[in-house]
Amino acid sequence: MGRRPCCDKQRVKRGPWTAQEDNRLAKFIAADGRRCCWRAVPKLAGLQRCGKSCRLRWTNYLRPGLNHSMLTEAEEWLVIHLHAKLGNRWSKIAAELSGRTDNQIKNYWNTRIKKKLVGMGIDPATHEPLGPTESMAPESKSDDKPQLQEGEAQITKAAASEEEEQPVLSSSFLWDGDFSAEREESAMFPCGSFEGCVEVGDEFWNFRCDSLFECAELGV
DNA sequence: AAAAACGACAACCGCGTGGAT
DNA sequence: CATCCACGCGGTTGTCGTTTT
Numbered sequence: 001m002g003r004r005p006c007c008d009k010q011r012v013k014r015g016p017w018t019a020q021e022d023n024r025l026a027k028f029i030a031a032d033g034r035r036c037c038w039r040a041v042p043k044l045a046g047l048q049r050c051g052k053s054c055r056l057r058w059t060n061y062l063r064p065g066l067n068h069s070m071l072t073e074a075e076e077w078l079v080i081h082l083h084a085k086l087g088n089r090w091s092k093i094a095a096e097l098s099g100r101t102d103n104q105i106k107n108y109w110n111t112r113i114k115k116k117l118v119g120m121g122i123d124p125a126t127h128e129p130l131g132p133t134e135s136m137a138p139e140s141k142s143d144d145k146p147q148l149q150e151g152e153a154q155i156t157k158a159a160a161s162e163e164e165e166q167p168v169l170s171s172s173f174l175w176d177g178d179f180s181a182e183r184e185e186s187a188m189f190p191c192g193s194f195e196g197c198v199e200v201g202d203e204f205w206n207f208r209c210d211s212l213f214e215c216a217e218l219g220v
Numbered sequence: 221a222a223a224a225a226c227g228a229c230a231a232c233c234g235c236g237t238g239g240a241t
Numbered sequence: 242c243a244t245c246c247a248c249g250c251g252g253t254t255g256t257c258g259t260t261t262t
Contacts, residue, residue: 016230016256037247055248056231091250102250107229 013048017057021047025054026062060103067099071108079105080113084127 017025028045036044038051047054060066071079075097082093090102090109097105114124121130 014232039247051247052233053231059249060230088251103230106251111228 012050012053014053017049017061021049022057022062025057029058029062056103060101063101065099066101071097071100075100076108076113079109080117080127083109083113083124 024045024047025041028041038055041047041051041054042049045054049057078097079093082096086092088106090106094100094102094105109124117124117127118130122128123130
């Protein structure tokens with residue numbers, strides 16, 4: 001429909017941001033940058049970037065409170081679980097994880113989780129088993145009291161109070177991957193079941209896994 | 221040691237949406 | 242109601258570091 005481009009691509013700098021640019025943008029936004037629209041920000045902050053680029057840099061990298069470390073196992077579970085529920089709604093998924101951005105979640109999904117799921121025989125798009133092994137389907141275990149099987153984890157949203165019983169999210173997914181080679185700081189829980197609760201934003205999520213499963217950085 | 225391949229992530233792009241006029 | 246504008250979202254690409262050959 002003949003939209004106007006977001007910026008003059010001829011005059012605007014592109015590519016990776018330098019520390020100096022980061023500094024300028026962060027200082028400007030911290031001062032009173034959010035009182036004007038993003039389009040005006042680069043001009044006022046003395047940057048040769050377009051407003052869109054500034055907004056992206058701020059929201060994905062410079063914004064206070066961002067967690068730039070790798071996702072924890074609990075966060076990975078949450079991402080997989082939320083993706084099964086929401087699909088590629090990265091911003092919605094990111095909103096459930098404090099200090100994470102949609103871009104971060106999206107990249108993590110595309111580069112790591114996707115491969116893990118494929119390696120486990122699960123279609124990342126549908127969360128259904130790949131190939132003819134239909135018996136692996138999560139729906140096939142819809143008993144009232146599901147007994148978690150080898151490598152299976154369950155995540156439920158913890159009730160906000162003792163009266164409030166209904167978990168907003170409650171389901172399980174198969175997990176028979178091996179993470180042991182990936183994180184040195186990980187702790188192995190070689191047998192039996194392991195349960196915990198992790199704080200994500202202002203909410204608490206319970207998780208449980210039986211049998212061989214690695215749990216890292218959970219702080220529970 | 222050098223080149224090629226691969227992986228991870230930052231950044232860009234186009235489109236949709238909602239508010240203002 | 243139509244149009245403009247700013248912003249946010251999701252998909253894609255580019256860049257750089259690491260690993261493999």
